[in-house]
Amino acid sequence: MATLFGKLASRTRKKSAGAGNQSNRPLFLQSPYAQTTLIQGSIKRLVDLPKYVDLSEWLAINTFEFFQYVNMFYGSVSEFCTPTTCPSMSAGSCEYHWTDSSKRTLKVSAPQYVDFATTQIQAQLSDDTLFPTKSGAEFPPGFLPNVIRPIHRHLLRILAHIYHAHYPHILQLQTEGHLNTLFAHFACFALTFDTVEGLSAWAGVTGLQIGSGLAAGGMSGAKSSRDKEREKDLEPLRELVAELEPMIA
Numbered sequence: 001m002a003t004l005f006g007k008l009a010s011r012t013r014k015k016s017a018g019a020g021n022q023s024n025r026p027l028f029l030q031s032p033y034a035q036t037t038l039i040q041g042s043i044k045r046l047v048d049l050p051k052y053v054d055l056s057e058w059l060a061i062n063t064f065e066f067f068q069y070v071n072m073f074y075g076s077v078s079e080f081c082t083p084t085t086c087p088s089m090s091a092g093s094c095e096y097h098w099t100d101s102s103k104r105t106l107k108v109s110a111p112q113y114v115d116f117a118t119t120q121i122q123a124q125l126s127d128d129t130l131f132p133t134k135s136g137a138e139f140p141p142g143f144l145p146n147v148i149r150p151i152h153r154h155l156l157r158i159l160a161h162i163y164h165a166h167y168p169h170i171l172q173l174q175t176e177g178h179l180n181t182l183f184a185h186f187a188c189f190a191l192t193f194d195t196v197e198g199l200s201a202w203a204g205v206t207g208l209q210i211g212s213g214l215a216a217g218g219m220s221g222a223k224s225s226r227d228k229e230r231e232k233d234l235e236p237l238r239e240l241v242a243e244l245e246p247m248i249a
Contacts, residue, residue, distance in 0.1 A: 026092070028167045028176075034243040038181040043247050047188045049213055055193075056139040059148050060131050062189055067121055069182050070155045074114055076173055077166040086110035091160035091236035110161055117154040124151065144195070144214075152186075152195040153233060159183055160236040183240065184247045191248070198230030205242040206249045 028034060049058050074081075089096040089110045098106045098113050108116070124130050130140060130147055140147065162170065162179070170176050190196045191203060194211035203210050241248065 026164065026167070027171070028163045029239055029243060033167075033171070033176050034180070034240065036177040036180055037184065037244070037247060038177050039247075041247070042249060043181075043185050043188050044192070044249070046185065047192050047213070055214070056143050059144065059193060059195070060139070063148055063151055063195075064125055064131075066155055066182075066186055066189075067118075067125065067151070070158050070186075071118055073162055073170075073175070073179060073182065074118075074158055076175065077162060077169040078111070078114075080166055080169050081111050081114070081161075083109040083111060086161070086165055089113035089157065089161060091157070091164040094160070094232055094236045096157045096161075096233070110165065114158055114161075117158065121151050121154060144193075148195050149197055152190060153197065153230070155186070156190075156196055156233060156237075159186065160233075163240065164236060180240075180244060181247075183237070184244045187237075187241050187244070188248045196230070196234065198232070198234050201231045201234040201238050202241045205238060206245050208249055 049055055087109050088107060089098070089112075095107075096113065098108050098116050100106060124147065128134070128137070130143075132139060159182075163183075167176075170179055187202060187206075188208075191199055191206065191208045191210055192213040194214060199210045
C-alpha cells in the first residue's frame with residue numbers, strides 16, 4: 001500500500017476545478033472524481049490472504065496500515081475541521097456519537113471524535129497483548145470481533161466524514177485519486193474479512209460474499225447482534241462503493 005500513497009504527504013494546495021457544479025449529488029460521487037484512482041482493475045489481489053501468512057497477522061498488518069493512511073488523510077484536512085466548522089461527527093445526514101469507557105454515548109465535535117478515536121487506536125496498536133510483536137506470541141481470543149472491528153468502524157467513520165465534510169479540500173490537495181484508492185482497498189478488505197459490522201449495505205452493490213477470506217485462515221465470521229444497527233454507519237459511502245465496484249469486486 002505504501003507505494004500507492006508515497007506522494008500524499010508532499011501534495012500542495014491548488015484551487016480545485018469543478019467547484020461550481022450544481023448537481024445535488026455529493027461532489028465525491030460526481031464524474032470524474034468518483035472514478036479517479038491510482039490503479040486500474042480490481043484491488044482484490046492486494047487483499048487476499050497470502051499463502052503461509054497467519055490470518056490474525058494479516059488483519060493486524062493491514063489494520064496498522066489503514067490507520068496510518070486514514071490518519072494521514074485526516075491530518076491533511078484537519079486545519080479545516082474545527083468545533084465551529086464541524087460541531088458534530090457526521091457524514092451527510094448520518095451522525096456518529098462517541099461511546100466512552102463507561103459506555104456513555106456522547107455527542108462530540110468531529111475533531112474531538114477523531115482525537116478520541118485515533119488516541120484509542122494508537123494505544124491499542126501499541127499494546128503487545130492485543131497486537132503481539134514477539135515471535136511465537138499469540139493474538140488474543142476474539143481478535144476479529146473484539147479488536148479489529150471496533151478499530152475499523154472508527155476508521156470508516158473518519159473516512160466518511162472526510163468525504164462528506166472535507167472533499168473540496170481533498171480536491172485542492174489533488175489527492176482524490178489517493179483517497180479513492182485507499183477507500184476501495186479498505187472496502188474490499190472489509191468485505192473479504194468481515195471487519196466492519198453491517199456490511200450487507202455494501203455487499204449488495206458489489207456482489208462480494210461477506211467474509212469470503214476468513215475460511216482460508218480458519219476464522220469464523222460470526223455476525224454481531226448489532227449488524228443491522230451498524231448498517232447506518234456504512235450508508236454514507238454506499239454509493240461510492242457502487243462507483244468503485246470494478247476496483248473492489
